[in-house]
Amino acid sequence: MRSSRMVGAPAAVAAAPGLVVLDGHALGVADVVRLADGHARPVPGSEAMRRVEEAWDAARRIAATGRVYGRSTGVGANRTEDVPTEAAAEHGLRLLRSHAGAIGEELPARQVRAMLAVRANQVLAGGAGLRPTVVTALCEALESGAHPVVNEFGSVGTGDIAALAQMGLALAGEHPWVGSGAPAPQPLDNNDALALISSNALTLGQAALALHELRGLIAATQVVAALSLIAVDGSHEAYAAPVHVARAHRGSREVARRMRALIGADERPTPPLGRIQDPYGFRCLPQIHGPALDAADALERVLEVELNAAAENPLICPEDMAAYHHGGFYQAQLALALDHFRLAVTQVARLSTSRLSSLNEPAYTRLRPFLADHEPASSGVMILEYAAGAALGDLRAFSAPASLGHAVLSRGVEEQASFASLAARQTLRACGAYRLVVGCELVAAVRALRQRDLKADPELPVGRALELAEAVLDADPADRPLTGDVSAAAALLDRFTEIWADIHGVPSDRQREGAS
Structure with a gap:
């Protein structure tokens, strides 16, 4: 195996394409995603490796001269039991073996790789x-x-002690790997075991993956909403700049700005002829998408701290030659931020089903009910409301606050739990349901635009989106199964995210990969 010094890289390498320099300070959500997907190679920073070596040397000296939790003592309720010096080496492996008891389904490679990167x-x-x-x-x-x-x-x-203990046993050569190229076994002992598993790396990795996907889907939803707005001749007034200056929530202002950019609306649009105002699905879009944007930003700020945190208990401080025992592993902030984010996401998905209902209503489309063809009593896209409602039901269940959970463990010594791990899993599971809800709206919006023979300016972002959708979605208006249509529309949302990214002025994942 290469020595740790050989893998170190100066911070300047951070700008090199295809690399993510791990320095313990600057890892971001997008970096975790790139490493989890295998789109970038990790390189430890040389200064960061020096810190690791200093902490490793200090930890062994501190544990040799005093009582340090998990190194010279047991853990949990066994914290008062000393480990004899002659049993210290085996104590580490026993700790890993006893804690490597995670249960349930095997996690996908992507989630495990995210955990490795974070740790x-x-x-x-x-x-x-x-x-x-x-x-x-x-x-x-x-x-x-x-x-x-x-x-x-x-x-x-x-x-995430059970998952990380499985990782630790794999590093020690006692637990299976998937795929070729597993590292050579590590000689882990009492100075390594708790230090390795005292982390929430799996939860953080899962949260990063979920945030990244849902942030993109929320962006794509705004593009779909713009198509629906055109399909029903919706008003631009709800996105007027004065409205959002007067009620200056950052997220709502930004959503309104992007909506104007998508559809080519003026900052002060002329009121339309006809109906005075639209249903909430169009009129309240900034007020509902805006909080989701703010919640995503708040979650990302929490993750940026935690991804780069030395939160292990105890914290080894070489400068003080001390081991500080603490509760920095407790993930209340992450659990609350994830819960808040899922609730906001569910509101956005629910608004999509509202627009789907409007698209099925002749009063707004001036077409047959349910966008049906001209055969008598045709049902058109009627079933999409039911399908979207069913997917929304799952999403609503996933949005239940995980932070309301409670547990008293290890003989009462650990009498509180954040359940951030559950919050991260629920947020990941929300991605699929959310994607299908918006896919249903996209199928209906494109059908309405086709039936009305409406075209958006191809120079506008919404025009590019319509061209993409028309190239993918079946134009046949006859009554037929729509399962394939929704699947194709749901997959198309990733391309819509790129259109939204252009408006936002940031490179999309596809653009980053091309640069690499």
Whole structure:
């Protein structure tokens, strides 16, 4: 195995295409996604590796001269039991073996790789006191594509100890890997075990993946909403700049600005002839999408702290030659931010079903009910309201606040739990249901535009979106199964995210990969 010093890289490498420099300070959500998807190679920063070595040396000296939780003592309710010096080496492996009891389904490679990336970066923050070759091994696994088998359940939001213990046993050569290129076994002992598993790396990795996908889907939803607005001759007044200056929530102002950019609306649009105002699905879009944008930003700020945190208990501080025992692993902020985000996402999805109902209503489309063809009593896209409502039901269930959970564990010593781990899993599961809800709206919006023979200016973002959709979605208006149409529309949302990114002025994932 290469030594830890050989993998170190100066911070200047951070700008190199296809690389993510792990320095314990600057890992972001997008970086975690790129590493999880295998679109970038991790390189530990040389200064960060120096911190890891200093903390490793300090941790061994501190544990040799005093009582340090998990190194010279047991853990949980066993914290008062000392580990004899002659049993110290085996104590570490026993700790990993006993805690590697995660249960349930095996997690997808992408989620496990996100966990590896987060854990490597956290160790590089310099507070774990973990042997440096562990960082090297984690980076080798990320580069080769190998990942340990990790099961779904085992955390209540006070550390992903079961999942990380499985990772630790895999690093020690006692637990299976998936794929080729697994790193050579590590000689883990009492100075490594708790230091390795005292983290929420899996929860953080899952939260990063979920945030990234849902942020993109919310952006794509606004593009779909713009198509629906054109299909019903909706008013631009709801997005007028004066409206959002007068009630200056940052997210709502930004959503209104992007809506104007999507459809080519003026900052002060002329009131339309005909109906005075639209249904909430159009009129309240900034007021509902805006909070979701704000919630996404708030969650990302929490993640940016946690992805780069030295939150291990105890914290090894070489400057003080001290091991500080604390509760920094407790993920209340993350759980609350995830719960808030899911509730906001559910509101956005619910608004999509409102627009779908408007698209089925002749009073707004001036077409037959349910956008049906001219055969007598045809049902058209009627079933999409039911399908979207069913998917929304799952999304509503996933939005139940995980932070309301409670647990008293380890003989009452750990008497509180954040359930951030559940919040992260629920947020990931919300992605699929959300995508299908908006896919239903997109199928109906494109059908309405076709039946009305309406075209958006191809120079406008909404015009580019319509061209993409018409190239993918079946134009046959006859009554037929729409399962394939919705699946195609749901997949198309990722392309719509790129259109929205152009308006926002940031590169999309596809553009980043092309640059790499």
